Amino acid sequence: MSTSTLPNGVGTSDALVPHPLWRISIERYHRMIQTGVLTADDQVELLEGLLVAKMNKSPRHCATGRLVRLALEAVIPSGWFVDTQDPITLSDSEPEPDVSLTNVNRIELLDRHPGPDQVAMVVELSDTSLARDRDTKRRIYALAGIPVYWIVNLVDACVEVSWSPDDQAGYVRRDQYRQGDAVPVILDGHEVARIAVADLLPG
Numbered sequence: 001m002s003t004s005t006l007p008n009g010v011g012t013s014d015a016l017v018p019h020p021l022w023r024i025s026i027e028r029y030h031r032m033i034q035t036g037v038l039t040a041d042d043q044v045e046l047l048e049g050l051l052v053a054k055m056n057k058s059p060r061h062c063a064t065g066r067l068v069r070l071a072l073e074a075v076i077p078s079g080w081f082v083d084t085q086d087p088i089t090l091s092d093s094e095p096e097p098d099v100s101l102t103n104v105n106r107i108e109l110l111d112r113h114p115g116p117d118q119v120a121m122v123v124e125l126s127d128t129s130l131a132r133d134r135d136t137k138r139r140i141y142a143l144a145g146i147p148v149y150w151i152v153n154l155v156d157a158c159v160e161v162s163w164s165p166d167d168q169a170g171y172v173r174r175d176q177y178r179q180g181d182a183v184p185v186i187l188d189g190h191e192v193a194r195i196a197v198a199d200l201l202p203g
Helices: 026-034 059-073 130-144
Strands: 003-005 011-013 044-047 050-053 081-084 099-102 119-126 148-153 158-166 170-177 182-187 190-196
Touching (some): 119 130, 119 182, 158 182
């Protein structure tokens, strides 16, 4: 078995060197769906050009998703829509956030998904996916210019809010809200409502 040398001079077996990954474009990803190469049974999403397996959803995850959707639908102004687990198309990713707020009705989009300019906020419900949501998903949403990103953290029973995206620093501002707090709902840079953390997390 051959060996290679890392930059610090430490030798390692080829078996330990990660294999190169094959990235695909948004266009190729869409063709794979249209031609049936990928189907609804393939639980994947495109993240930074890579096909990534989606996490399985626990009953608690599903119950939280319903709470978040109902809470947002009760406070958002007319002209905004709450989507659940629907794709949004970004430059090299097509994530399917647990919840998103868009300014376009899905019925109007028969040939494409919403783009970043039509998405005001995304929400990920995090238990087993917490590390990915804090790292990869946060980076993807910030680079796309999504104004507000919530992580409803089921591990630590809190809501992590990131806002003011910066294509160099990620999100400039990050706040955390716990039981007894109320989370601001920001649309177009304005606070339109506050939702109690207790209304977003199951007891």
